[in-house]
Amino acid sequence: MPVEIPKDTWAGQVRTITLGATAAEGGTRSHTVTIGGQKSLPFMHFEHEAPYPPLVALEIKDRRPDDWSALLLERWGDVVNAPGDWAKAAEAAGAELIVLALSLTDANGEPTRPEAAVAATKAVLASTGLPLIVWGPGQAEADNELLVPVAEATKGERIAIGLCEDKNYRTLVATAMANNHLVIARSPMDVNLAKQLNILISDMGLPLDRILMDPTTGALGYGIEYGYSVMERLRLAALQGDGMTQLPMIVTPGYEAWKTKESKVGAGMPDAWGSWEERAITWETITAMTLIESGADIVVLRHPESVRRVQTAIKDLNSVREMA
Numbered sequence: 001m002p003v004e005i006p007k008d009t010w011a012g013q014v015r016t017i018t019l020g021a022t023a024a025e026g027g028t029r030s031h032t033v034t035i036g037g038q039k040s041l042p043f044m045h046f047e048h049e050a051p052y053p054p055l056v057a058l059e060i061k062d063r064r065p066d067d068w069s070a071l072l073l074e075r076w077g078d079v080v081n082a083p084g085d086w087a088k089a090a091e092a093a094g095a096e097l098i099v100l101a102l103s104l105t106d107a108n109g110e111p112t113r114p115e116a117a118v119a120a121t122k123a124v125l126a127s128t129g130l131p132l133i134v135w136g137p138g139q140a141e142a143d144n145e146l147l148v149p150v151a152e153a154t155k156g157e158r159i160a161i162g163l164c165e166d167k168n169y170r171t172l173v174a175t176a177m178a179n180n181h182l183v184i185a186r187s188p189m190d191v192n193l194a195k196q197l198n199i200l201i202s203d204m205g206l207p208l209d210r211i212l213m214d215p216t217t218g219a220l221g222y223g224i225e226y227g228y229s230v231m232e233r234l235r236l237a238a239l240q241g242d243g244m245t246q247l248p249m250i251v252t253p254g255y256e257a258w259k260t261k262e263s264k265v266g267a268g269m270p271d272a273w274g275s276w277e278e279r280a281i282t283w284e285t286i287t288a289m290t291l292i293e294s295g296a297d298i299v300v301l302r303h304p305e306s307v308r309r310v311q312t313a314i315k316d317l318n319s320v321r322e323m324a
Contacts, residue, residue: 009047011241031131059301071303132159133159163186164183177205211247213247257284
């Protein structure tokens with residue numbers, strides 16, 4: 001006797017957003033990438049086909065990072081000393097997007113200068129044809145000082161800049177509007193705060209198809225349950241028709257996973273924890289896949305092997321078109 005699979009029909013749909021611009025569109029990217037468009041929860045293919053799969057980005061820095069795990073620095077080698085070389089290596093490792101994270105200070109401990117940020121961004125654009133995301137050090141004054149000239153120097157490339165937060169979104173939104181870029185709206189783990197920030201940015205005149213949500217999350221074992229719940233509720237609200245939550249989501253499992261002691265520290269750990277490298281990669285991979293299952297459209301990772309594993313999992317999940 002056949003069993004009828006129950007299916008939900010949703011009134012809403014996630015917005016479709018495109019990052020990058022080719023030469024024909026006024027940029028220099030070899031291709032663009034598109035996310036969003038879902039009419040059902042992740043991988044529910046039997047309800048509605050998702051037009052675009054989740055994407056995997058690799059994070060690089062404008063200089064050799066001081067606070068990254070020794071495992072990461074060893075894996076990347078000398079390319080961490082030049083953002084252009086690092087971007088090229090990230091593309092070779094399978095990245096579908098590049099995230100350039102600007103540092104608060106340079107290698108000498110002096111504040112990063114705007115011209116240095118622009119030079120690093122241009123080096124990345126010259127080294128890879130992938131669409132680009134650039135975010136600042138995470139301090140309002142420094143973000144504004146660095147990202148405004150970066151946005152002006154990359155006009156037409158349709159990059160995403162961030163991070164826009166409730167107290168410092170105005171300058172970044174204004175420069176994104178002037179230079180035809182996108183913004184990333186980051187809010188604490190709260191559905192209403194995420195929605196409120198989207199409204200504030202939209203009220204400035206930036207179209208909703210140029211806003212990515214970063215609802216913030218935690219790593220495996222470090223608050224991921226609450227982050228998952230918030231992202232799932234945002235996606236449910238979007239599917240139920242709430243226009244201000246119908247924006248694709250970007251999250252940073254690489255940053256979150258690699259700052260945990262299980263990933264960052266190898267010495268002095270219990271033998272039962274096993275191989276440091278395998279543990280760290282697994283921590284990043286599981287964090288990323290958990291967030292993809294909750295609705296993430298872009299996950300930003302740090303280790304090439306994590307990229308391979310996450311892309312393999314996405315491919316496998318997308319190959320299952322009907323329930324068993």
